[in-house]
Amino acid sequence: MATVLAFANQKGGVGKTTSAINVAAALGLMGRRVLLVDADPQGNCTGGVGLSKTDTATLYDVLVGSLPLSAVVRQTPFANLWAVPATMDLAGAELEIAARDHRESLLSAALLPVSSAFDYVIIDCPPSLGLITLNALVCADFVVVPMQCEYFALEGLSQLSYTIRSVKRMYNPRLEILGVILTMFDGRLNLSHQVAREIRRHFEGKVFKNAVPRSVRLSEAPSHGKPICYYDRYSKGGIAYQEIALELTRRLEKGPRR
Numbered sequence: 001m002a003t004v005l006a007f008a009n010q011k012g013g014v015g016k017t018t019s020a021i022n023v024a025a026a027l028g029l030m031g032r033r034v035l036l037v038d039a040d041p042q043g044n045c046t047g048g049v050g051l052s053k054t055d056t057a058t059l060y061d062v063l064v065g066s067l068p069l070s071a072v073v074r075q076t077p078f079a080n081l082w083a084v085p086a087t088m089d090l091a092g093a094e095l096e097i098a099a100r101d102h103r104e105s106l107l108s109a110a111l112l113p114v115s116s117a118f119d120y121v122i123i124d125c126p127p128s129l130g131l132i133t134l135n136a137l138v139c140a141d142f143v144v145v146p147m148q149c150e151y152f153a154l155e156g157l158s159q160l161s162y163t164i165r166s167v168k169r170m171y172n173p174r175l176e177i178l179g180v181i182l183t184m185f186d187g188r189l190n191l192s193h194q195v196a197r198e199i200r201r202h203f204e205g206k207v208f209k210n211a212v213p214r215s216v217r218l219s220e221a222p223s224h225g226k227p228i229c230y231y232d233r234y235s236k237g238g239i240a241y242q243e244i245a246l247e248l249t250r251r252l253e254k255g256p257r258r
């Protein structure tokens, strides 16, 4: 079965999608079979791996309709990388599934039949702790928390920790935080260093060794529909995400299969 990773942080714009896309693509380049699930109505992941947002069945049709997940999985142009697209209609899904039985485990049930086809499933969560994020946490083995190296980074963290603890207690006892990715790190700023130190202290040993630097190349890549390792592999951001993917496999697999 695939290891399922939810990239979650209810704070907006902290680098969840950038991290999900680029870690997924880097794992694909390392020979792992990866399914990237866009669970955000903004559909940024979908566009970021070059998939069209029109004329296509999406995660909405799986959660609200009755399509099997396998019917919405798209192959991307990138090595070992498949994706489940999302569009704006997913925003309505929370309301539409609110009254359903087992509304928190719809994604989990949908993933089950396809899970063995992949080594990793990476879910890009929306910036909220609503029902869609809950579905992601219920089916995840681990949470990866991207955090921006900015002053308010740690704000809201207690809510996220509380949600993770509740999901663990009520639905998914195996759920753990795998790690924290420091994003948009600017080595020239004292503030970046201070915040990074504070986050490392708070998460004792869980923070990935490489911080992702603030990089224009990383913000440009999605407009070309490419992960950084296909857009500018040896840029600082590209190298950081490859190192993070490698560290992730070291944490999860017995010895790297480099």
Ligand SMILES: Nc1ncnc2c1ncn2[C@@H]1O[C@H](COP(=O)(O)OP(=O)(O)OP(=O)(O)O)[C@@H](O)[C@H]1O
Residues within 6 Å of the ligand: 011, 012, 013, 014, 015, 016, 017, 018, 019, 040, 042, 044, 125, 126, 127, 183, 184, 185, 212, 213, 214, 215, 216, 218, 219, 220, 237
């Ligand atoms: N390391 C980086 N350097 C420069 N820009 C970055 C970096 N990481 C992310 N960005 C840019 O910051 C913005 C927010 O990033 P991203 O969309 O990944 O965050 P998010 O947490 O997924 O946002 P949301 O909460 O809206 O889903 C985007 O425009 C992205 O291109």
Ligand SMILES: [Mg+2]
Residues within 6 Å of the ligand: 016, 017, 018, 040, 042, 044, 124, 125, 126
């Ligand atoms: Mg996002």
